[in-house]
Amino acid sequence: MSQDVLGNAVSTDDSRALKGINAFILGYLGYDLKLVDILGVADQSDDCLANTYAGLLWMLSETGDIPAEALRYRDRARASFDRALPREKLLFSVLEASIAEDPDRIIALTDTILTEWPRDLVTLKLRQYHDFIRGRFTDMLAIALKSEDAAGDIAALHGMLAFGFEQCHDLAAAERSARRALEMAPSEPWAQHALAHVFLTQGRIEEGIAFLEDRSVGWEHLTSFMYTHLWWHLALFYLAQGRVVDALDIYDQHCWGRERSFSQDQIGAVSLLVRLELAGADVGQRWDDLAEWLAPRQEDVSQPFLSLQYLYGLLKARRPEGVHLLQRIENLSDKNLPDQQAWTLVGIPLARGLKAYLDHDPITAQRYFEAALPHLQDIGGSHAQRDLFMQIHKDIVRQLVNLSP
Template identity: 55%
Template sequence: MRTDYLGNPVSVTSDAALAAVDDFIAGFLAYETRAANILAAADGAPAEPLLNAYAAVLWLLLEAPDAAARAAPYLERARASLDGANERERKVVAFVSAWSADDIPGALSVANAILEAWPRDLLMLKLRQYHDFNRGDFPAMLRAASRCLTAAGDIPQLHGMLAFAYEQCHLLEEAEAAARHALSLQRKEPWAQHALAHVMLTQGRIDEGVAFLEGVRDTWTDLNSFMDTHLWWHLALFYLSQGRFQAALAAYDEHCWTQSRDYSQDQIGAVSLLARLELAGVDVGARWNDLAGYLANRAGDVVQPFLSLQYLLGLARAGRPEADQLLAAIRRAALEAPDFVRPTWRDVALPAAEGLVAHLRGDYPTALLGLRSALPRMAEVGGSHAQRDLFDQIVLDALIRSDRLSEAQQMLELRRSLDPDGLPINQALADLYERLDLPVQAAVARERVARRREGHASRGSRP
């Protein structure tokens, strides 16, 4: 019996099909473009169930309303070929079938069965973590990866998955250890690099984060658009904290918004970075209009609440009429979404969406009402805590703009405890303390701003 490169049994009937399976698994775990080769391989082998199931997976990861329709021909081929499939492959097809039908609880149940029997099926682990992440169930991510450790501890990507799960559970020491172990096994392990960047951002290790990511940039080769743009997004966040606004803008222009402009993850990364730049006081010019031209196709897109909220932000910021269409679609999802996710749409995504639109239209009391209602449960919509921090920043901006300065001071100083030298935070504090008639505190904050600027000027960094 043939096995894939991780040792899992496969029923493929040719060496070429096995090579395609291995290429997809390895490429998917490494976030490399070669994973997309599975489509041509499946088209050339319509009777190979595993090839076609994996091709369907790739289409479902499109994260778009038509993803299931695009996956359907491959899924049908996989189902039609099950007579030649082994038990693991039959379960893989069942997993993809449930996912395609938006039965995520059913898909997770199948994934559990696969991982219990074949704990070296790290592709299934990655997909299991993908769904857990989108539901904000970070302990489930950690639980699933931990159970594979005995069987697959030699695989660097497993330690990268462990690192990110630890980090999302706020177990930062464990996350750093797992990420560094992954990188000791394979320096080009982008998910471990990404997890370590999260740790450094969360701990306010800003200069160290810049040095780390810039030090591994040479490994960012052959990556898919999500991983490449997302690593640059993280680097841009470090630049923002340093006050290197032109470097952050350059990261947006030259890396974050240059690749798959129709893809969900590239779009939300661009939305998030532009919003953060503006909240830091940076003039982003006409970039919102350009971005919104691509977001316009998302006017009815409620595939995932976290994605929809950011599409909405971009459309509303650009003043596009599609923002109201998407808000209406979110309201429908709050009533009509599948049972397992409807409360999230109703109780979290909808008030957050209404708050975002109100903020962008200058109605700050309504913005605070909606966003503050959603924030305690915002993890349910998905996204990492670094990504969801954008909503906290918008609440802070609404507080300042509505002259609720005492509340803003509390929030800003708490944020400074996590990023003591952050230039945007300290600039905002200096301005806030002036308005609060606390000149001594304003002067101290301005001194921190000056030290941050002087530090980078002395090292020759771009401003």
């Protein structure tokens, strides 16, 4: 019986399929572009695990719907399900639960897998993703801690621990875990990312700039999200120093120049443009350019954290798709969605508040923001990302003060 690169048993005896599986594992954990190689491998293999990984990769693409390719790989994986090992069968069930948009089922399945196979760090990473987008940061940390004894020799595990600690406000533990990961693998991107969060939260601006500038030479091979997001963090440090021109240059050269159709690149661009404008930058026609890529998102209400930023960009550019997206969000009232609480308490009122803010109506905007902000964690996203809404709120308060007689 073969093993993957992490020591987990796999059913395939096809060397090409195993090579593709290992490339996906290392690529997914390390945000390396080689993770997409699994698609070509799956197309040439009937292996259940290879096709399951290919389907999961499509489900992580955040297209706002169920990608047809995910269904195709699911069907290919199902055809060889009987030959799969127990862990592989559970992973196939995770794919099915993802397609069925059943987050509770995903959590239960990943718990089962990680209890039996704690070195399955792909499952751990996938589980942390689902905890993260639902704002369940203590769960995100707890599940990683359960794999520490079994997978403590793997740098990526310490990167995942570091970000979990940071999101749970244990900055000292976050820094220790991040530095341990970087001692083991200096290029480990998630550990770099977690350490950037620590530096920003603690106001260690110069240290953060020096760290990220030094590491940036090694980012070219990273996936679009990780590449643009690390540059985004460096831009935040520049803005903290008032270096608006340098931050704008990062937007042009790095944050909005890689994969413009990907959700995380799009919201990173929205978020940075808002911050640049609040810092006094003239962004010119950049909103219009960005909105061209946001327009296809007018139906996308898959995640409130994402949809709110699509909405801001479209409304800012005065695109009709923004009006349509706002109506889609409004129509989510009183539904029975898996994330209904996040929409009810945060997504819908914040959408209304953003519309009022962009319509220069700070009184109405303040009412909606005050209702939503106490529950902001429910929509997921990191502290640094959610701070976007806090900065907008500060501007709303400033406008209200200026209205006072």
